Amino acid sequence: MAVIRVNPTRMELKKLKNKLNTARRGHKLLKNKCDELMKQFLDVVREAKVLRRKLESSLRGVVEEFEYAAAETDPRVMTEALLLPGFEGEVKTTTRNIMSVIVPEFHPTATGPESRGGASYGYAFTSPSIDAAVNEICGATEDLIRLASLEKESQLLCAEIEKTRRRVNALEYILIPQYVETIKSITMKLDENERSNLTRLMKVKDMMLEGKRAGEQK
Amino acid sequence: MAKTAVVGRSDKILCFLASGFRIYDAGDAEEAKEAVKRARADGCDVIFVSPEVGEAIEWADKKYGEAVTPAVIPLPLPSGEDAMKRLTSFVERAVGADILAND
Numbered sequence: 001m002a003v004i005r006v007n008p009t010r011m012e013l014k015k016l017k018n019k020l021n022t023a024r025r026g027h028k029l030l031k032n033k034c035d036e037l038m039k040q041f042l043d044v045v046r047e048a049k050v051l052r053r054k055l056e057s058s059l060r061g062v063v064e065e066f067e068y069a070a071a072e073t074d075p076r077v078m079t080e081a082l083l084l085p086g087f088e089g090e091v092k093t094t095t096r097n098i099m100s101v102i103v104p105e106f107h108p109t110a111t112g113p114e115s116r117g118g119a120s121y122g123y124a125f126t127s128p129s130i131d132a133a134v135n136e137i138c139g140a141t142e143d144l145i146r147l148a149s150l151e152k153e154s155q156l157l158c159a160e161i162e163k164t165r166r167r168v169n170a171l172e173y174i175l176i177p178q179y180v181e182t183i184k185s186i187t188m189k190l191d192e193n194e195r196s197n198l199t200r201l202m203k204v205k206d207m208m209l210e211g212k213r214a215g216e217q218k
Numbered sequence: 219m220a221k222t223a224v225v226g227r228s229d230k231i232l233c234f235l236a237s238g239f240r241i242y243d244a245g246d247a248e249e250a251k252e253a254v255k256r257a258r259a260d261g262c263d264v265i266f267v268s269p270e271v272g273e274a275i276e277w278a279d280k281k282y283g284e285a286v287t288p289a290v291i292p293l294p295l296p297s298g299e300d301a302m303k304r305l306t307s308f309v310e311r312a313v314g315a316d317i318l319a320n321d
Binding site: 070081083089130156158162 | 312
């Protein structure tokens with residue numbers, strides 16, 4: 001691991017030790033965040049998968065009913081019947097904070113024609129299969145909106161997990177080892193300096209003692 | 219209040235119109251991209267894309283993936299196997315392997 005190029009002084013050593021402590025604390029926090037995000041993410045994906053399978057099987061009937069209706073009704077009559085809906089579905093969007101990831105929650109405000117006083121077309125010239133298809137979709141609207149919330153949430157959580165894991169890995173395998181290596185190299189350099197100082201002092205002391213002894217002999 | 223929309227071939231998704239969804243006609247992926255942009259401009263927060271023009275989902279993921287809204291997701295129809303693959307790809311990106319394959 002490459003050592004950071006810094007002056008081997010006590011001041012730098014102190015600074016690096018502080019940085020290492022911060023990096024270790026950050027690494028621990030980010031790892032915990034990643035674990036919690038992963039837990040939430042897996043729950044959301046499981047729920048989304050179940051809901052999608054349920055909707056796929058219930059909308060299979062809708063597609064069949066609608067195709068049947070399209071086959072037995074004049075296309076113009078069908079378009080005319082469905083073109084002007086009696087109401088427009090709306091959703092109220094709120095947000096939720098999961099470990100500092102903002103995810104949307106969609107709440108449907110009207111889920112079917114019955115909430116606005118019945119279907120918007122006359123039953124005289126349309127196939128009953130259309131009524132069945134429309135009712136089926138209206139029944140599934142709440143689940144469709146819930147699925148949209150769950151899939152968006154899983155998309156946002158997935159992106160955040162990727163980002164957090166990259167940060168954790170960068171701290172664990174690059175930054176922290178670099179700090180450790182640099183601290184080790186500075187410590188070794190300072191120890192070496194200290195040993196060299198000590199040896200010099202001992203040598204000077206020996207020389208002084210020798211000089212003193214030589215003076216006494218004379 | 220935000221709106222909900224379905225993008226796809228109008229003859230296939232017309233029944234969603236009577237259920238309160240706005241529908242945007244798109245015959246191919248390019249038209250679907252334009253339709254998604256129009257739906258977004260019209261204030262739709264939830265946009266379903268039908269499997270026939272599913273390629274537009276990848277484009278929408280890149281464009282709106284980081285944003286909180288809109289949620290552009292594949293319409294859960296029986297022909298939409300790619301939608302489940304999309305969820306699997308999220309798991310693979312986050313975990314590294316599809317650990318929910320047997321769920």
